[in-house]
Amino acid sequence: MNTNDFAFAFDIQPIANAFNDIRIYHLLRSAFDFDLFRAIGNSHLTVSQLAEKTGTSQRGMMFFLDALAALGFLEKEKETYTLSFLSKQLLLEDSPDYIGDLLRSPFLNEDWEKLTEAVRRGGPLEGVEGQAKAEEFFPKLIQFLHVVHRNVAVKAAQAIGAGTVHNGLNVLDVGCGSAVWSIAIALADRKAQVTAVDFPKVLEHTRSYVQRHGVADRYHYIGGNIEEIDYLFENYDLIILANILHSEGEKKSRVLLKKLSELTSSTGQIAIIEFLPNRQRTSPVEAILFGLRMLINTTEGGIYSAEEYEEWLKEVGFNKISYHDIGSHSPLLLASKS
Numbered sequence: 001m002n003t004n005d006f007a008f009a010f011d012i013q014p015i016a017n018a019f020n021d022i023r024i025y026h027l028l029r030s031a032f033d034f035d036l037f038r039a040i041g042n043s044h045l046t047v048s049q050l051a052e053k054t055g056t057s058q059r060g061m062m063f064f065l066d067a068l069a070a071l072g073f074l075e076k077e078k079e080t081y082t083l084s085f086l087s088k089q090l091l092l093e094d095s096p097d098y099i100g101d102l103l104r105s106p107f108l109n110e111d112w113e114k115l116t117e118a119v120r121r122g123g124p125l126e127g128v129e130g131q132a133k134a135e136e137f138f139p140k141l142i143q144f145l146h147v148v149h150r151n152v153a154v155k156a157a158q159a160i161g162a163g164t165v166h167n168g169l170n171v172l173d174v175g176c177g178s179a180v181w182s183i184a185i186a187l188a189d190r191k192a193q194v195t196a197v198d199f200p201k202v203l204e205h206t207r208s209y210v211q212r213h214g215v216a217d218r219y220h221y222i223g224g225n226i227e228e229i230d231y232l233f234e235n236y237d238l239i240i241l242a243n244i245l246h247s248e249g250e251k252k253s254r255v256l257l258k259k260l261s262e263l264t265s266s267t268g269q270i271a272i273i274e275f276l277p278n279r280q281r282t283s284p285v286e287a288i289l290f291g292l293r294m295l296i297n298t299t300e301g302g303i304y305s306a307e308e309y310e311e312w313l314k315e316v317g318f319n320k321i322s323y324h325d326i327g328s329h330s331p332l333l334l335a336s337k338s
């Protein structure tokens with residue numbers, strides 16, 4: 001055997017990923033076990049000071065703090081560590097954007113323990129569909145989605161032209177969750193009015209996000225199942241469907257799009273934000289893996305290519321379709337009738 005034969009004839013990254021994927025989750029859980037973020041607070045502290053404060057070994061703390069700094073959770077300057085802006089805003093308990101409880105819970109990872117069974121059955125033993133399940137599951141998920149979508153929602157509002165090309169938009173946010181997408185629009189277009197739709201118990205959380213961001217006087221709410229409620233007849237200028245159609249699945253999505261098409265003004269637009277796998281479902285990997293989440297949690301949900309969304313949209317009169325990079329794995333799809 002020569003040296004070249006010793007090398008594998010394939011990329012070994014997929015197996016390295018299999019070993020490594022779980023690292024950051026455990027790192028953060030341990031940080032919460034040590035109450036590390038609160039221990040640092042607004043101070044600049046050394047390894048030995050933090051080892052003493054958290055009751056850990058100096059050797060352990062040294063490796064641990066360096067890893068958190070390398071990942072952007074801490075800043076390291078000479079021998080001292082401080083919280084990064086991200087940690088101050090998201091991981092300190094007194095911040096309104098605190099998501100530590102969610103991160104330290106198994107919530108975002110426990111789905112994957114159901115994978116074997118979901119593949120065997122072709123769906124979940126117990127999904128998150130139906131009002132009762134959804135009202136238990138989504139208030140937690142939207143905390144995470146609110147944080148990860150804040151920056152891209154601002155880019156989406158810019159791409160839509162809220163407050164620049166368009167003023168006084170009449171917006172319908174369907175399956176609004178934390179209303180992160182429409183809040184960004186309402187902040188850019190100070191005359192926008194938003195109707196937010198979701199299950200009633202989720203809307204209780206929506207209201208607090210809307211209030212916190214100072215746009216409550218321009219929000220109206222409709223509580224209920226998006227497939228069944230009677231939408232007030234309105235000529236909406238913009239209908240937001242962010243991360244909704246995947247869990248509806250093809251059949252219900254087509255029915256929903258038809259209903260929403262009737263509520264859109266002749267110049268109105270539908271904004272869809274979704275993972276877009278290629279037609280062959282070989283990439284991007286984030287979208288393909290998200291398909292498994294749909295298998296684990298829903299009976300009809302899925303991931304759909306741009307071509308599929310275009311077909312459904314054209315079927316209900318949305319003939320003009322454009323895509324906008326908003327700095328996320330999910331581009332913004334904008335569709336209008338003319």
Ligand SMILES: C[S@@+](CC[C@H](N)C(=O)[O-])C[C@H]1O[C@@H](n2cnc3c(N)ncnc32)[C@H](O)[C@@H]1O
Pocket residue numbers: 134138142145146149174175176177178179180197198199202224225226227241242243244247
């Ligand atoms: C994945 S979250 C997306 C939230 C938000 N649009 C975002 O992108 O951050 C899905 C939201 O749609 C709501 N939802 C899902 N199915 C629904 C239905 N049939 N009726 C009403 N709301 C629904 C959930 O309660 C949840 O708030």
